[in-house]
Structure formats: structure tokens, C-alpha cells
Amino acid sequence: MNLAELLIEPLSYGTTWRALVEMTILGIAGGVLGCWVVLYRLSYGAESLAHGMLPGLVLAGLVGLPLLLGGAVGIVVAGVLVAVATRVRMSDPDTAVAVVVTTLFGAGILLALSPSSPTGVGELLFGNLLGTTDAQILISAVATLVVVAIIWLLHPRLLAVGFDGDAAGFARIPAAVVNVILLVLVSVTILVSVQALGTLLVAALLVGPAATARLLTRRMLPMILTSAFVASISGLAGIYASFHLKTAAGASVVVFILASFLVAAAISAVRIRFPAFGPG
Amino acid sequence: MNPPGKTIPPSGPGLGGPVAMARDLAIGYDGAPVLTGVEFELEAGMTVGVLGPNGGGKTTLFRALLGTLEPAAGALVIGVSCSTVPQSDRSRLDYPVTCLDVARMGTLAGLPWWRRPGRREREISLEALGMVGMRELADSSFGELSGGQRQRVLIARALSAEADLLLLDEPYSGLDSPSAERLDRLILDLAAEGKSVMIATHDVDQTMDWDRVLCLNREQIAWGPPAEVLDRKVLERTYGGQIVEIPGHPGEGVLPPHHHHDHGHGHGH
Numbered sequence: 001m002n003l004a005e006l007l008i009e010p011l012s013y014g015t016t017w018r019a020l021v022e023m024t025i026l027g028i029a030g031g032v033l034g035c036w037v038v039l040y041r042l043s044y045g046a047e048s049l050a051h052g053m054l055p056g057l058v059l060a061g062l063v064g065l066p067l068l069l070g071g072a073v074g075i076v077v078a079g080v081l082v083a084v085a086t087r088v089r090m091s092d093p094d095t096a097v098a099v100v101v102t103t104l105f106g107a108g109i110l111l112a113l114s115p116s117s118p119t120g121v122g123e124l125l126f127g128n129l130l131g132t133t134d135a136q137i138l139i140s141a142v143a144t145l146v147v148v149a150i151i152w153l154l155h156p157r158l159l160a161v162g163f164d165g166d167a168a169g170f171a172r173i174p175a176a177v178v179n180v181i182l183l184v185l186v187s188v189t190i191l192v193s194v195q196a197l198g199t200l201l202v203a204a205l206l207v208g209p210a211a212t213a214r215l216l217t218r219r220m221l222p223m224i225l226t227s228a229f230v231a232s233i234s235g236l237a238g239i240y241a242s243f244h245l246k247t248a249a250g251a252s253v254v255v256f257i258l259a260s261f262l263v264a265a266a267i268s269a270v271r272i273r274f275p276a277f278g279p280g
Numbered sequence: 281m282n283p284p285g286k287t288i289p290p291s292g293p294g295l296g297g298p299v300a301m302a303r304d305l306a307i308g309y310d311g312a313p314v315l316t317g318v319e320f321e322l323e324a325g326m327t328v329g330v331l332g333p334n335g336g337g338k339t340t341l342f343r344a345l346l347g348t349l350e351p352a353a354g355a356l357v358i359g360v361s362c363s364t365v366p367q368s369d370r371s372r373l374d375y376p377v378t379c380l381d382v383a384r385m386g387t388l389a390g391l392p393w394w395r396r397p398g399r400r401e402r403e404i405s406l407e408a409l410g411m412v413g414m415r416e417l418a419d420s421s422f423g424e425l426s427g428g429q430r431q432r433v434l435i436a437r438a439l440s441a442e443a444d445l446l447l448l449d450e451p452y453s454g455l456d457s458p459s460a461e462r463l464d465r466l467i468l469d470l471a472a473e474g475k476s477v478m479i480a481t482h483d484v485d486q487t488m489d490w491d492r493v494l495c496l497n498r499e500q501i502a503w504g505p506p507a508e509v510l511d512r513k514v515l516e517r518t519y520g521g522q523i524v525e526i527p528g529h530p531g532e533g534v535l536p537p538h539h540h541h542d543h544g545h546g547h548g549h
Contacts, residue, residue, distance in 0.1 A: 156384070156385070156388055156397055157388060157393065159377065159385070162372075163371070163372060163375055163377060163382065164366060164371055164372065169364070169389070171388045171393075172393060173393060214376075217376065218376055219376050220376050223376055
């Protein structure tokens, strides 16, 4: 079998086609937004939301409601609990968030393993990329358009507020409002990505490509473009790999994201050692 | 309960007229005022050193001038737009921005939230970088500059916000001596262009180069030309009686070492 056949054969399956389209779209949303998640140091928050939403997804499955609705409720509840936990003076914020998130996650697993639970728990944890429907693709495309449009519109202000708190005065937007806007966009992106990648893997899409791009670039626009490219290409490569190697699709995507990060880290290390190879 | 104070909104820069004026001003957070009895009149092109211990009210006054804190009592009139320049050693060095990007952040002040800076804002930013002598480094990464260069880019950010009153928060901290001298010249240049500059500092000697000095220690201790105002008594009240005397310089008060930020600044007397 030659390379062309390796690339073309999977396309004869509708499931693979839809998975490829879905991952390309989600890669753009996750890659672009992820840059701001990384710069605003929200990686841990994004991961917490993704893990903490599990009970919402499981309950939706139990009651027979759309997963999107259950996930939305789950993410709002997780967000509120995390916000409250960080304000309780009993422990440091990281510990408080870890306690809340593991409790929610445990509750979700407990519910999912109950005999009446119809959905396989694996699907909620690791996603069902090959089960992507046309409706899901449409929702992802609309959400991605909205997320990218808002990010584009707010770009100068996001840049200024992230740079320092005093700049919020110039940007005429309070830093708290900017953070809330970002968290809402993160929630939306997690929500539309969770059926493809599951609560455990979705954070990788938001953090991995952006962290990779950060190592390779020194300006914001190249960073955003690189991040979206890495996310989408890792998505495509993961789906092809899973087709030929019969591995889990979502996990394969994450393996490629991790691999790209390791390659970028190696390149970055070489550049620090030998500045002649540095960018610009 | 104090009667509510008021900040009178800008009514356009009056040429030669007062830029900002405080009358029996008290400022505080929620409860009791942390700074009282502030009275000064700031003119265009004036340089003002703001002296006082940490917690003496320098930052509080700057916040009131910026409009982020409402006066608790008295009146504060600000006739021009006002902008702050934070300490450069507190800025993020890992942030993927150029000097031009940072200078351009200032232009956002003049744009509604949905407008992105365009060609005009780019020109304003480059001009501001030119004023601080950083135009040639416009495309350099902000994080790779020296402390003094970063300071100047942050001043350019305030200039591109078209601010006529600049508030510099301990700008000399962390600067080496050539950078400090360069900043001295820049402050005087800005004043010559008609900008008013207020500089929070710990260095008493430094304020001698400026037009006015404002001494704060939870209340206003003194306001006026440094040579007339600064004496041992004022400094003792400003810093709470911790003044020591240099042997051989009777009457000249200096700060105890723990108050003194040693930045190697050459005090061109």
C-alpha cells in the first residue's frame, strides 16, 4: 500500500470523514483560544472545568437529555463551585480547586457506573470522535466562528489587559470582565469539543497546541496561527493513525499534540543552546 | 460621615492654566480616608516629586488622579487626561509583544471597545516611541529590553494614550545609572513639551531637580518648590522621625538606609 492509498482509503468511510472535518474545526477553536488560555495562565482552570462537568454529562445521559445541555449545566456548576472554592480561606486556591474537581469527577464516575446509566462511561471520558454526527459538525462550526470572531474583535484589548493590570485602564475594560469573557469562551469550546474528545482529553486541545506554538514563536499572531495549525494537523494525523493502527481516535489525537509539543521543546532547547538557529 | 467629594470631569486642556487642582482633598477606601488634607495646583509642564513612606498615600493619590478612586471629601479637578506608568520591573517579560505593541496599547484609550487600532494609531504609537528615543527598537521584543528601555516604552504607552499628566510610580527602581540619567533628561524633555509629570520616589535629593515636591504621610505634609519646602522638619514628618544626619552636613536630612532605594542614580547637582 503506498502513501496515497494510506491517505485516501480512510476517506471512503463516512465516520472518518466526519471525524476529520470535526477535528479540523475544533482544532481552530481550541488552537486560537488556547493561546489566550496559556497567556492568561488559565490552563488549570480550563482543565478543571473540563473534568468538573462530568456529573452534568452523566446526568443528562441518565435522564435522556441532550449531552450538550447536561454539559452546559455541568460546566456552569463546576465553574461556580471552583470560584467559590478559591475564595474559601481554608486552604490555598489550587488545593481548593483540586478538591472540588476530584469530588465532582468522582461523583460523575459513581453516577456513570450505576446500572441504569445508558451511556458508556468511556465515551464521556475519552470522547467518541468517530461517532461525530452532521449536527455536531454544524454546532462546532458555528461555535468556532463565534469564538474566533470574538477573539479577533477583542484581540487588542486581550493583549493589553494580559500584559498588565494597569493597561485595563487604557483598554477601558476591567480585567475581571476580560477574564469572565475568556472563561465563557473556554466553556463553549470545551462544551462543543467534549463529545469528540471526552472530559479527560479535551483540555489537551486547549493547552497543548498553544504551549507548542509558544515555544516556536515570539509574536502573538504567528503564535495563534501556529497553534491552530498544530491543533488541526494533530487532529488529522491522530485520526489517520487510529484508522490504520486501530487505536482509539481521541487518544491518538492527543498523542500527536503531545508529540508536537516535545518536538517544539527540543527545537526550543537547541535554539537556546545555539542562538544562531533562533527565530528572527 | 464626610460629605461626598467630587471629581470634576475634564473640560479640555486650558493652555497655561491649571492641569489639576486639589482642594482639602481626602481619599480612602470604603472606611476611613487613608490620605487627607491634600491641596495643590498643578500647571502644564510642571514636574513634581511625590515623597512619602510606603503606605503614605502616594499610590492612593495616583489612583484618585486616574479616576479609579472617588474622593471621600473635598474636590479634585482634573483638566487633562491622565495616565500611569507602572514600575518596569513588574511587567511580564514572557509576553509575546513588541515595543510597538506595548505603545499601541495606549491608543486603545481613545477608541470605543469594538474598534481595533488602525494605521492612525500605529502612527501615534511610533511617534510616542520616537519621543522616548525607542523608535528604532519598535519591532524588538519587549521582554528582551533593559529595565530602562522598558520604562521608556511604558512611558510611550502613556504618551500614545495622549495623556497630558503622567504619573510615574517609582520609575528609578531597578535602573542602572546611565538609564536613570536618561530618564532624568526624558522627564525634563516631556515637561518642556508641556506634559505635567508626577514622580513617586524615595530619593529626596532627586526631587531637587524638579519644580515642586509633594510630601505625603497619610496627610499632606508639604507642597512647594523643593528648595523652599524641604527641610529637616518636613522630612521628619514625612518619614516619621527616622531622619539621620550626614556627619559634616549639618541640617541636611537623609533617609535611613532601609528607606533608601539605592539605584546608583547620579544626582546631577
